[in-house]
Amino acid sequence: MRTPPFELYTPKNLEEALATAGELADAGQDFDWIAGGTDLLPNYKWHINAKPHVISLAKVSELTELNPNHIGAMVRLHDLVKSEHTHPVLAKAADSIASVLIRRSGTVGGNICLDTRCYWFNQTEQWRESIDWCYKCDCGTGADCRVIPNQNTLCVATYQADLAPVLMCLGATIHLASPDGKRSMPLSEFFQLDGMTRNVLQPGELVTHLSLPDDSGEWQGDYQKLRQRESWDFPEAGVAVLWKQNGGAKPAALRVATTGLESIPGFHTEEAESALADWNGKESVNAMAEAIRKAVKPVQNTWYAPSYRRKMVKVLTRRACAGMLR
Numbered sequence: 001m002r003t004p005p006f007e008l009y010t011p012k013n014l015e016e017a018l019a020t021a022g023e024l025a026d027a028g029q030d031f032d033w034i035a036g037g038t039d040l041l042p043n044y045k046w047h048i049n050a051k052p053h054v055i056s057l058a059k060v061s062e063l064t065e066l067n068p069n070h071i072g073a074m075v076r077l078h079d080l081v082k083s084e085h086t087h088p089v090l091a092k093a094a095d096s097i098a099s100v101l102i103r104r105s106g107t108v109g110g111n112i113c114l115d116t117r118c119y120w121f122n123q124t125e126q127w128r129e130s131i132d133w134c135y136k137c138d139c140g141t142g143a144d145c146r147v148i149p150n151q152n153t154l155c156v157a158t159y160q161a162d163l164a165p166v167l168m169c170l171g172a173t174i175h176l177a178s179p180d181g182k183r184s185m186p187l188s189e190f191f192q193l194d195g196m197t198r199n200v201l202q203p204g205e206l207v208t209h210l211s212l213p214d215d216s217g218e219w220q221g222d223y224q225k226l227r228q229r230e231s232w233d234f235p236e237a238g239v240a241v242l243w244k245q246n247g248g249a250k251p252a253a254l255r256v257a258t259t260g261l262e263s264i265p266g267f268h269t270e271e272a273e274s275a276l277a278d279w280n281g282k283e284s285v286n287a288m289a290e291a292i293r294k295a296v297k298p299v300q301n302t303w304y305a306p307s308y309r310r311k312m313v314k315v316l317t318r319r320a321c322a323g324m325l326r
């Protein structure tokens with residue numbers, strides 16, 4: 001399990017980082033950004049899609065700002081949990097990620113851009129060779145996908161990061177930068193339904209920060225997570241529910257998002273809107289939870305069976321709504 005050799009670049013600011021990326025791209029060289037390295041380096045050790053060049057963001061101080069409306073990509077998960085500026089539901093989701101040691105290195109940007117996972121793929125090189133590889137890391141063999149067999153054009157590996165659903169419900173905008181300029185979009189539009197490309201980032205482009213609207217403090221809610229071991233496991237399913245109250249029994253606004261179920265996090269606008277349109281307290285919550293169960297399409301590539309994960313989405317949604325019904 002030796003990490004393959006790579007050349008490491010440590011730019012001191014964003015301008016330098018983007019210039020390095022531009023130079024490598026012009027030279028036709030493949031590279032990865034590295035933030036905390038808590039996901040990238042284990043993958044490199046297992047020889048999973050390692051690149052010959054790696055650009056570290058560790059010294060890019062412009063990416064570390066944290067305030068109620070701005071979360072820098074290099075903000076460490078531990079600092080996000082502990083900060084007085086962090087929305088309580090976001091802090092809860094961040095606190096559920098991995099272990100305290102990993103959270104001290106792992107970052108917000110790395111979590112949002114986390115590689116998708118699959119038990120045919122997150123394995124040692126010898127193990128993957130023993131099954132003749134798979135499409136996502138086929139080592140030049142043209143191997144098929146092991147989950148959806150007889151094809152090598154689609155990867156359905158699962159997005160298992162915890163922050164995205166809460167940030168989507170808070171109305172976060174994601175901000176990107178590349179040697180060609182900057183762009184922004186709602187976080188819900190950042191992800192791409194493909195286990196390999198994962199998101200809209202172009203080669204040489206990085207996440208600089210997320211911004212939250214001024215009303216994010218008015219949202220209440222909860223994040224519920226299913227995992228094998230509470231100590232540090234990835235979500236087998238995760239549900240964020242956020243709502244605004246206006247004094248009455250019916251919430252003034254409602255948003256629901258999920259993770260750990262497909263190649264991208266899900267933002268369940270239709271289900272939330274239809275619950276609000278015909279609000280009837282607990283009954284509406286049950287109907288919404290059932291609609292979300294039906295909407296998600298997990299496949300057999302994480303530890304729990306897809307049918308169990310779907311059943312649990314319903315349970316997690318109801319649990320996450322408990323505070324709204326009090």
Ligand SMILES: Cc1cc2nc3c(=O)[nH]c(=O)nc-3n(C[C@H](O)[C@H](O)[C@H](O)COP(=O)(O)OP(=O)(O)OC[C@H]3O[C@@H](n4cnc5c(N)ncnc54)[C@H](O)[C@@H]3O)c2cc1C
Nearest residue numbers: 035036037038039040098106107109110111161162207233
């Ligand atoms: C034992 C263990 C348990 C874990 N449990 C969980 C869990 O429960 N929930 C969870 O969500 N995660 C979990 N993780 C995964 C990981 O630790 C976290 O998601 C962490 O937030 C990743 O951040 P990082 O800075 O270490 O990312 P890195 O490993 O540095 O990078 C991850 C990916 O993001 C890209 N990247 C990083 N920063 C940027 C940027 N600014 N712009 C563009 N691309 C970027 C990298 O190129 C790479 O592809 C676990 C990991 C381990 C080892």
Ligand code: SF4
Nearest residue numbers: 118134145146155156
């Ligand atoms: S979903 Fe298929 S192609 Fe993707 S990692 Fe799993 S086995 Fe490989």
